[in-house]
Amino acid sequence: MPNAALARLKARFTRIAALGEAASILHWDAATMMPPGGGASRGEQLAALAGLSHELLTAPVVRDDLEISLPEGEWEQANLALMARDHARATALPTALVEATARANSACEKIWRDAKATADFALVRPALTEVVRLQREAAQALAAELGMDPYDALMDGYQHGVTAADVEPVFTAYEAFLAEALPRAEAIQAGKPAPVPLPGPFPVEIQRRLCRALSERIGLDYDHARLDESLHPFCGGTPADVRLTTFHDERDVAKALLGVLHETGHALYERGLPQDWARQPVGEAAGMAAHESQSLIVEMQACRSDAFLGFLGGELRAAFGGPAAPYEARNLAGLWRHVGRGFIRVDADEITYPAHVILRFRLERALIGGDLAVADLPDAWNDGMRAMLGITPPDDTRGCLQDIHWHDGAFGYFPSYTLGAMAAAQLMKAARAAVPGLDAALGRGDMAPLLGWLRVNVHGRGSLLGFQDLLRAATGKPLDPSDFIEHLTARYLTA
Numbered sequence: 001m002p003n004a005a006l007a008r009l010k011a012r013f014t015r016i017a018a019l020g021e022a023a024s025i026l027h028w029d030a031a032t033m034m035p036p037g038g039g040a041s042r043g044e045q046l047a048a049l050a051g052l053s054h055e056l057l058t059a060p061v062v063r064d065d066l067e068i069s070l071p072e073g074e075w076e077q078a079n080l081a082l083m084a085r086d087h088a089r090a091t092a093l094p095t096a097l098v099e100a101t102a103r104a105n106s107a108c109e110k111i112w113r114d115a116k117a118t119a120d121f122a123l124v125r126p127a128l129t130e131v132v133r134l135q136r137e138a139a140q141a142l143a144a145e146l147g148m149d150p151y152d153a154l155m156d157g158y159q160h161g162v163t164a165a166d167v168e169p170v171f172t173a174y175e176a177f178l179a180e181a182l183p184r185a186e187a188i189q190a191g192k193p194a195p196v197p198l199p200g201p202f203p204v205e206i207q208r209r210l211c212r213a214l215s216e217r218i219g220l221d222y223d224h225a226r227l228d229e230s231l232h233p234f235c236g237g238t239p240a241d242v243r244l245t246t247f248h249d250e251r252d253v254a255k256a257l258l259g260v261l262h263e264t265g266h267a268l269y270e271r272g273l274p275q276d277w278a279r280q281p282v283g284e285a286a287g288m289a290a291h292e293s294q295s296l297i298v299e300m301q302a303c304r305s306d307a308f309l310g311f312l313g314g315e316l317r318a319a320f321g322g323p324a325a326p327y328e329a330r331n332l333a334g335l336w337r338h339v340g341r342g343f344i345r346v347d348a349d350e351i352t353y354p355a356h357v358i359l360r361f362r363l364e365r366a367l368i369g370g371d372l373a374v375a376d377l378p379d380a381w382n383d384g385m386r387a388m389l390g391i392t393p394p395d396d397t398r399g400c401l402q403d404i405h406w407h408d409g410a411f412g413y414f415p416s417y418t419l420g421a422m423a424a425a426q427l428m429k430a431a432r433a434a435v436p437g438l439d440a441a442l443g444r445g446d447m448a449p450l451l452g453w454l455r456v457n458v459h460g461r462g463s464l465l466g467f468q469d470l471l472r473a474a475t476g477k478p479l480d481p482s483d484f485i486e487h488l489t490a491r492y493l494t495a
Contacts, residue, residue, distance in 0.1 A: 005065040006076070009083055010280060012062065016053050017279035021238040023049045028243040030106070031230040043106030050102040057090040075282055078464050082281035089157065092145030093138055101134045105409035112407035113231060119395040121378050128407060129374040132367050135411050139368050151368045154412030159287035159419065161466045164365060167415045170481055171358045174418070175388075177485060178355060182389075185339045185351055185492045195334030199322035202253040210253075210319045211246065211260040214312075218298065218447040220264050224271060232404045233259040233346070235266035235295075239278065242267040253316070254336055258299060259346075265298030266291060268451065272459025283462045286470050288413060292420020293427060294458065300350060300421070301428040301487075302442055302450055309333055311445035339492055341389045343398040351488055353421065355388040360403070360414040368411055423471060425484040427458065430475040 023046055030042050066087060071080045108127035115124035139150035146153055152163045212227050220242075230245035237243035244263040248256045269285055277283030285291050302308055306329055313327035325331065339349045345356040363380060366372035372380055381400040382392050393399035405413055431453045432438050441449045457474040468478040 003070070006069040006071060006080070009062070009065050009069060009080070012056055012059075013083060013086075013281060014279040016056050019049050019053045019056075021241075023053075024236050024238060025241070025243070028228075028236045028245070030109075031232070031234070032228045032243075032245055036110075039106065039110040043103045043110075046106050047099040047102040051095050051099045054090055054093070054095050054098045057087060058095070062087050063091075075277065075464060079277065079280050079282035082463060085160070086281060088145060089142060092141045094141075097134065097138060097141070101131075101138060101409060104130050104134055105407075109404060109408045112401065112404065116231075116397050116401045119397040119401065121396040121401060124401070124407065125374055128377075131407065131409050132374055132411075135409060136368055136370065139411075151365050151412065154368065155415065156412075158410075158413045159289040159416050159467055161468065162287075162289065162415070162419065164361075167361065167419070170422075170479075171354070171361065171415075171418070173481065174354050175358065178351065178388075181488065181493060182339070182341075182351055188493065188495050189339055191495070192334070195331050195338070196326045198253065198316070198326050198335070199320070200253070201250040202320055204248045204250060206319055207248050207253055207256050210315065211256055214257070214315065215244070215260055215264045215267075217445055218261070218264060218268075218303075219451045220267050221271065225267055227260065233263055235263040235270070237270075239270045239273050239275075242270050253320070258303070258336065261303045262295045262299040265295035268298065268454075269294040269459055272451075272455045274460055274462045277462055282464055286458075286461070286463045286465065287467050288416035289419035289423060289467055290458070290470060292416050293423035294420075294454065296421050296424035297428055297431075297450075297454070298447075301424050302447065304333075304336055305439065305442055306333060307439040307443035308445070309336075310443050315445070337491065341391050343385070343391065343393045344402055346402075350421070351492055352389060354418040357414050357418040359384040359388055360405075364406065364411050364414065367406075419467075419479065422479060422481050422484040423467075425487040426471060426475050426477075426480055427454075428487075429483050430457075 026042060026045055026049070030039070034042060062083075066080070066084050069080055071077045104127070108124065108131045111124045111127045115121060135154065136150070139154050142148075142153035142156075143150040146156065148156065149164065152165075155162060155164065155167075208227075212222070215225075215227065216222060224240055225237075225242040225244065227244045227246070229247055231247065233244075233246045235242065235244050244260065244267055246256045246259040246263065269291060273285065274283050303312070309332045310329040313329055313332055317324065317327040337349065339351050341352060342348055345353065345360075348356055359381070363372065363377065363384065366380070367374065367377070377400050378396050385399070386392050405411075431450055435449045435453050438449050441447075458470065461470060461473070465473060471478055
C-alpha cells in the first residue's frame with residue numbers, strides 16, 4: 001500500500017534524525033564538557049551512531065518504499081525527493097567507510113586542539129592525512145553514484161544544487177572587486193579619526209550575562225537553548241535543544257558578544273523550522289549556505305548596522321561602565337567594522353572575509369582532487385594568503401591550523417560562508433523593502449520585525465525549496481552577488 005510505504009519511510013527517517021540529534025549533542029559535549037581522556041571513547045560512540053544511521057538509511061526496504069510511495073501535496077513530494085537523495089548518497093558509501101570516517105574525524109579533531117595550541121602542524125599531519133584519504137574515498141564513491149565531480153559530491157552534502165562551477169566565477173569576480181575595493185576602503189578608513197578603544201577590562205561573568213541577555217532580546221528562547229564555552233564557537237544540538245558556544249577575552253568583549261549574536265542567528269533558524277515536519281528531511285534547514293545567511297543577516301546585516309549599534313552601545317555602557325564616547329554608534333562602527341588584512345578568518349571584516357573562504361575553497365579542492373598533499377598544506381596556505389591579501393602568517397596557528405573544519409572531516413563546507421554572506425545582503429534588502437520601519441526597530445533593539453519576516457520567508461519553509469528557489473521566493477531572484485557588493489560599497493566605500 002503506497003500510504004503504508006510512506007508512513008514507514010517517515011517513521012524510519014524520524015529514527016535516523018533522532019540518532020543524528022544524539023550525535024550532535026555528543027559533538028557539543030566533546031567541545032565543551034568532555035574530559036581530555038574521553039576522546040577515544042567518544043570516537044567509538046560517534047562511529048556507532050553513524051553506522052546505525054547508515055544501516056537504517058541503506059536497508060533494501062527503503063528503496064522499495066521509495067518506489068511505491070505516492071505523496072500528496074508539495075511538502076510530502078519534496079520530503080520524498082529529499083529522502084531519495086539521502087538514500088542515494090548513503091548507498092554510495094559502505095557502512096565500514098562511514099564508521100571509519102567518523103572515527104578518524106573524531107581522533108583528528110582532538111589532536112588538532114593540541115596542534116593549534118602549540119602551532120605544530122606536524123603533530124596533526126598523520127591524522128589529517130587519514131581524514132583526507134577517507135574523504136577522497138567517500139567523494140569518489142559519491143561521485144560515481146551521483147554522476148558528478150568528487151569535490152562537487154562533497155559540496156552537495158552541505159548545499160544541494162551548488163557546484164564548484166557555480167562558485168568559481170562568483171569568487172573570481174569577487175577577487176577582482178577586492179583588488180580595487182580593499183585599498184580604497186583602507187584609504188577612506190585612514191582618513192577618518194581613529195576609533196577610541198572601549199574601556200576594559202570586561203569581566204567574564206558580566207560578559208556571560210550580557211551575551212545571554214542580548215541573545216534572548218533578539219529572539220532566542222532559552223527554554224530550548226543553552227550557551228556554553230568552547231575553543232571554536234559554534235551552534236549545534238537540535239531544533240528543540242539548541243547549543244551555542246563562544247569564548248571570552250577580558251580584554252575584548254567583541255569576541256564573545258559578536259560571536260554569540262552570530263550563533264544566535266543560526267539558533268533562531270533552527271528554532272523557526274516547521275514543527276509539523278520535525279525530524280523529516282523537508283523540515284530541516286535548506287543547506288549550509290542558507291544557514292550561514294541567517295547567522296550573517298543577524299550579526300552583520302542587523303547587529304552591526306548603525307541603528308542597532310546605537311542601541312547596543314547603551315547596553316554595553318550599562319554593563320561595563322565608563323565614559324559615553326567610546327560606546328557611541330559611530331565609534332563602535334569604527335571598532336567593529338574596521339577593514340584590515342588579518343590572518344584569522346573568524347576575525348575578518350566583511351570585505352576581506354571572502355578572501356579567506358576563496359583560499360580554503362581552492363585548497364580543499366586540491367586536497368580532494370589529489371593535487372595537493374597534506375604535508376604541503378602549510379606552504380600552500382601561506383602562498384595563498386600572500387596572493388590574496390599580501391600577508392604571510394607567522395605560524396600555522398594563524399595559518400592552516402586555525403579552523404576545525406578539515407580536521408573534523410568537513411570538506412566542501414567553506415563556500416557556504418561567502419554564499420551565505422551574499423544571500424544575507426540580498427535577504428536584508430528584501431526585508432527592508434517589505435517591512436516599514438525595520439531600521440527604526442533595530443535602533444530600539446527590537447529584532448521582532450526582521451525575525452517575523454525571516455520566519456515566513458526562510459525559516460518556516462524548511463527544505464521545501466532549494467537554495468536558489470528559496471531566494472527567488474523571498475527576494476524575487478536567485479543569488480545576486482551585486483546586492484552584497486552594493487552593501488559593502490554603502491558601508492565601507494563611501495567617504
